[in-house]
Amino acid sequence: METAITMSSARVTRAWVMEAKYEFLRLLRTPSFALPTILFPSMFFLLFAVLFNGGSHGAEVAARMLAGYSVFGVMAPGLFGFGVVVALEREHGLLTLKRALPMPPGAYLFAKMLMAMVFASIVVALLMLLAFTIGHVRMPLANWGALLGADILGVLPFCALGLLIGTLVGGQGAPAVVNLIYLPMSFLSGLWLPLAALPNFLQQVAPLWPATHLGQIALSVSGQGGDGRVVMHATVLAAFTAAFFAIARRRLQREG
């Protein structure tokens, strides 16, 4: 046999970067993904936190709602960017082709994760711009920064959940399944209405939903209330992420 073909680590890194770059570009060029992902959270925020929120404490309420809507906003790139896209790529053979090609292992998931984080930054930045200008929300700079950081990292559990959905459901059914999880979970996790405003039973089961934990972190780090137990919530989210990811990986391997 000939000597093994080695690939310089610079070239391997380049392959990872290229994969991530084109994953982002292709979704940016897919209006059915990019437009709702980027615009819906801002539209809802504008509607409920600014237009229908004319009370004397408008800016304070808007600041609170910013935390909830930013979490709502970053769930989408994770859930749809993984769930729907992986389901389609599995069904249409792209995943199979990539497994035959020498794509560096891990680059596929890394690219999608980075894509989701970049989309999340755009979504949150746009929300913050609206909150600051039209919503007159004022917070210390550290709170803006902490909220942005929490949201960007907070995409990851939803990437893992999306990946799990993508390995379980076909391409046709995936958008419906994702929406069926995305919208009810947003409501049940107190992203639109404060948890305290939900019926007692729903408050009790709320810790079952990953979005509840990210919502509490977002409120806490932006100084808008929340229960302040950031480390506990972050640990729960990490556990969710690991569990979803492990199950998804087993599913993918079994198919291979």
Place this chain on the structure above:
Amino acid sequence: MCEREEEPMSTPIAELENVVKRYGAVTALDGVDLQLHPGELLALLGPNGAGKSTAVALLLGLQRADGGSATLFGLDPQSMDARRRIGVMLQEAALQQSLRVDELIRLTMSYYPKPREFGEVALLAGIEELLPRRYGKLSGGQKRRVQFALAICGDPQILFLDEPTVGLDMGARTALWKTLRTLVAGGCAIVLTTHYLEEAEALADRVAVLARGRVIAAGSVDDIRAHVAQRRIRCISSVAAETLRGWPEVMQAEREGEHLHIVSDAVEAVLRRLLATDPELRDLEVQRAGLAEAFAEITTDAGVPAEQREAA
């Protein structure tokens, strides 16, 4: 395997050894042996469901054998070292619709240690004018050419092409054949599945005919043809086709205008009798059966019902 003795036996660079693959109750491959040597073009020929694509999937490590072994360069087919030396064009792969053709090529090139020059890839695949276009906007044939570009962009030592010319017009198909010959001349080995017999005939160094998950014939195109003794006779004659069908050596006889078409496995006997019967006979041609006839006969022998054959 019917290896010809005089061929020097080099180490195979891709190999299936007594491979068995089952999908539930269906046995897709039933003890298949295949070998690919450096610089040769091996055509896998067979009807749908014969196991051609399964054989390719096992050689690529996309599926695991239930028995026997599949190796690439003596390695596990899914190992990175093996994958970096191959190029792949699968039958069904929906590439990213919203990426441009040049972006798809550059992305795929980035996976390989020493890819081809970008310009050379575009030239070889004949897709220079498609480069700035979105993949999703291309026609079926154009997409196949782009997929071919992705298969060769890594400058692979083995190229796996699963039905590469399906959906191509005659011009594009001929151009692809020319490129494949260039690649083989440059030392690239190719595994090609096809149900276009003329494709195997035009390109292949060796052909393996699969039916019902078994290799039922393997060897050079001439070897396969030699499996059948059939010859075709074409001539202008007044003898009625019905009369000919009554002769014991005649397997088929058809009239097409003033021409007679006869298929026989004892062509000399038929000719003697035919010339004696009709002294006016003219325009006589005798041909060895093509791969199409050989293939039809081989698959019939293997018990594949006629309706499953794709002797196109």
